[in-house]
Amino acid sequence: MESTALVQELEERTRLSPDRVVRLHGFVLDEPFELLIFRGFSSSTTHSTAFDPDASVLPDGTRLDWAELLQGPLDPSGETRLVGPVNPEELLAQASW
Numbered sequence: 001m002e003s004t005a006l007v008q009e010l011e012e013r014t015r016l017s018p019d020r021v022v023r024l025h026g027f028v029l030d031e032p033f034e035l036l037i038f039r040g041f042s043s044s045t046t047h048s049t050a051f052d053p054d055a056s057v058l059p060d061g062t063r064l065d066w067a068e069l070l071q072g073p074l075d076p077s078g079e080t081r082l083v084g085p086v087n088p089e090e091l092l093a094q095a096s097w
Contacts, residue, residue, distance in 0.1 A: 001089055003064050006085050007035070007042055015040035017097050021072040024088055026064040033062055038072055063071055069096055076082045 001009075010022050014037050022037040034045045035057060042057040043049060049057045068084030069091055083096045090096065 003058055003062060006064065006088055006092075007037070007056075007058060010037050010088075011040045011042060013092070013097065014038055018070050020082070020097065021070040021074055022091060023068045023070060023084075024064050025066050025068075025085075026062060027061045028063075033064075035075075038074075038090075058083050073077045 006083075007024070010024075014020055014022060018039050018076060020038075024035040024037070026033045028047060036043050036045060044057060047059055048056075065088075066085040067088040067090070068086075069082045071080035071082060083091065086096075
């Protein structure tokens with residue numbers, strides 16, 4: 001599955017499961033990349049994102065390597081990992097949620 005389509009599917013899944021956060025890890029060329037998805041919205045913690053909600057949050061050259069499903073909302077004093085690390089497409093399986 002194309003990375004942009006995968007992110008859109010995961011955004012929709014988090015809209016339906018507002019107590020879950022998806023964290024995607026990968027690389028943009030040779031730089032580490034991290035994306036958080038919560039309640040249908042994506043935000044990169046490592047790269048800037050466009051203000052346009054219709055623009056992709058993935059910079060050109062992004063490769064998504066692994067993902068985690070976390071209990072949301074995130075707690076700065078500690079986080080609860082529910083699934084992962086796994087291949088990002090594995091999070092689309094209903095059993096993961």
